[in-house]
Amino acid sequence: MTDWLSKLPEAVHEYLGDHRLDEVECIISDMPGIARGKAVPASKFAKQEYFHLPDSIFYQTITGEWGEAAGDDGFIERDMILKPDMETASAAPWTGDWTLQVIHDAYDRKGKPIEFAPRNILKRVVELYRKQGWEPVVAPEMEFYLVARNLDPAKSIEPMMGRSGRPAAARQAYSMTAVDEFGPVIDDIYDFAEAQGFEIDGITQEGGAGQLEINLRHGDPVKLADEVFYFKRLIREAAIRHNCFATFMAKPIADEPGSAMHIHHSVMDIETGENIFSGPQGGETDAFYHFIGGMQKYLPPAIAVLAPYVNSYRRYVRDHAAPINLNWGRDNRTTGIRVPLSGPQSRRVENRLAGMDCNPYLGIAASLACGYLGLMEEHRAGPSFKGDAYEDSENDLPRVMGEALEIFDEATALHEVLGPEFARVYSIVKRSEYEEFLQVISPWEREHLLLNV
CATH class of the missing domain: 3.30.590.10 (Glutamine synthetase/guanido kinase, catalytic domain)
Structure with missing residues (x-):
């Protein structure tokens, strides 16, 4: 845990100071640019290399409805593998506890970038x-x-x-x-x-x-x-x-x-x-x-x-x-x-x-x-x-x-x-x-x- 924290950006260290990190928000941008993901205890985040979200988050409209964009396999909500880009680790200073946000990149189970994930498109x-x-x-x-x-x-x-x-x-x-x-x-x-x-x-x-x-x-x-x-x-x-x-x-x-x-x-x-x-x-x-x-x-x-x-x-x-x-x-x-x-x-x-x-x-x-x-x-x-x-x-x-x-x-x-x-x-x-x-x-x-x- 200590080794993981030592590799975070300098701004994170300045924000945390001597405080104990409580939570990490694992996030990714959907098609409209809304942050999707989940919040996990810092101790759990330190042990996980990735987490899963269904690819259907990219088929949602701004109202929460769904476009029929799932492809030939149908709407099966296949899990993506989301891996953290630790260079994006950043404070969430409005929260009541000591929380960080980390942007993740989306891959399929073969390790190929998801082609319609917005950050992958810019990359x-x-x-x-x-x-x-x-x-x-x-x-x-x-x-x-x-x-x-x-x-x-x-x-x-x-x-x-x-x-x-x-x-x-x-x-x-x-x-x-x-x-x-x-x-x-x-x-x-x-x-x-x-x-x-x-x-x-x-x-x-x-x-x-x-x-x-x-x-x-x-x-x-x-x-x-x-x-x-x-x-x-x-x-x-x-x-x-x-x-x-x-x-x-x-x-x-x-x-x-x-x-x-x-x-x-x-x-x-x-x-x-x-x-x-x-x-x-x-x-x-x-x-x-x-x-x-x-x-x-x-x-x-x-x-x-x-x-x-x-x-x-x-x-x-x-x-x-x-x-x-x-x-x-x-x-x-x-x-x-x-x-x-x-x-x-x-x-x-x-x-x-x-x-x-x-x-x-x-x-x-x-x-x-x-x-x-x-x-x-x-x-x-x-x-x-x-x-x-x-x-x-x-x-x-x-x-x-x-x-x-x-x-x-x-x-x-x-x-x-x-x-x-x-x-x-x-x-x-x-x-x-x-x-x-x-x-x-x-x-x-x-x-x-x-x-x-």
């Missing part, structure tokens, strides 16, 4: 880059809302009450006073993040009422996806402590901006350590334009992964802080693909289309897959866009989940990168979820159709 895409001598680097930005407690699904979501006793105000982007309104919640977010060993690059107020953004430092895609996975949980726990909810819905409040997970990408040459987007004299390379070209070509089918729910498409509204196009531009936030101001070594490409409601493993994997296909197929980006891209054209993106799934199902090249078995399972589960939604009668329908048609 698959990263490995494709490495086989080409490239190291992908990402930096996610997380937008979310702090809202008043809402126990009635029929009731509209409202901003949380701030420290001053007034509801959080909208249209206060970058306001430090607005950030101060959430001070106690933010303090707990910082404390939880520090206990878990995470480095926050900054917290800012966004344009929505109660909307915040957390920026994470750039790094390895799998490690950053792990952090976003963990962050969603710790932010929710910090909010609950202060009688409010944290929500990562893409569009929780009708007249407010949606929440995105902007993903910054760069690619390093493993041998030289140089950014392949920049040449010897600091200019933009063919690889830079090919990466953008791949995004322009493959983002439409990838939208089904980057915008995974019916609510996701409410975020893509003209002139409402979410791009609706596939244009790219330098330092232009109206384009779907943005090249931020930077020096040659830190030249990067920002995908602004992903919603914060996406599974971080799948969202980052899909975004990287688009750039990878651009590099491999040498797609050339169109000309950079100058001016307001909202005025350029109609919405270039799918408008509803059903349309997005149709485009996704036809994208065989994208399937080969993400994995054909994942594509099959994902499509079935999401179509089941969409069918569930279509059976719901909305308040709008009752108000306007009940007595008028």
Whole structure:
């Protein structure tokens, strides 16, 4: 037991100090990004090399129903073997005892990675880059809302009450006073993040009422996806402590901006350590334009992964802080693909289309897959866009989940990168979820159709 504890990350040792570890939460991300698993006494965890969960956790919709994705053998709920990645061991500082979380990877009984487990899919895409001598680097930005407690699904979501006793105000982007309104919640977010060993690059107020953004430092895609996975949980726990909810819905409040997970990408040459987007004299390379070209070509089918729910498409509204196009531009936030101001070594490409409601493993994997296909197929980006891209054209993106799934199902090249078995399972589960939604009668329908048609 002592030897096992000695190998844990430094942040864990700092968190535990002289305390005795009580419990370990063995967790894995399901398709929506919910933590599934079980909690075990620390003494038992020290003795186990793996544990089991049925593969059916990946066939569940967000409502808890099931997609018929089990394959030829039928719905037999075959056990997977879940093995811990001890580098992910992290505190659960909101618990009443001394608890750790450990992310696990899923394998079949022959030791082969489960092809539709989200973390395995991201690992698959990263490995494709490495086989080409490239190291992908990402930096996610997380937008979310702090809202008043809402126990009635029929009731509209409202901003949380701030420290001053007034509801959080909208249209206060970058306001430090607005950030101060959430001070106690933010303090707990910082404390939880520090206990878990995470480095926050900054917290800012966004344009929505109660909307915040957390920026994470750039790094390895799998490690950053792990952090976003963990962050969603710790932010929710910090909010609950202060009688409010944290929500990562893409569009929780009708007249407010949606929440995105902007993903910054760069690619390093493993041998030289140089950014392949920049040449010897600091200019933009063919690889830079090919990466953008791949995004322009493959983002439409990838939208089904980057915008995974019916609510996701409410975020893509003209002139409402979410791009609706596939244009790219330098330092232009109206384009779907943005090249931020930077020096040659830190030249990067920002995908602004992903919603914060996406599974971080799948969202980052899909975004990287688009750039990878651009590099491999040498797609050339169109000309950079100058001016307001909202005025350029109609919405270039799918408008509803059903349309997005149709485009996704036809994208065989994208399937080969993400994995054909994942594509099959994902499509079935999401179509089941969409069918569930279509059976719901909305308040709008009752108000306007009940007595008028």
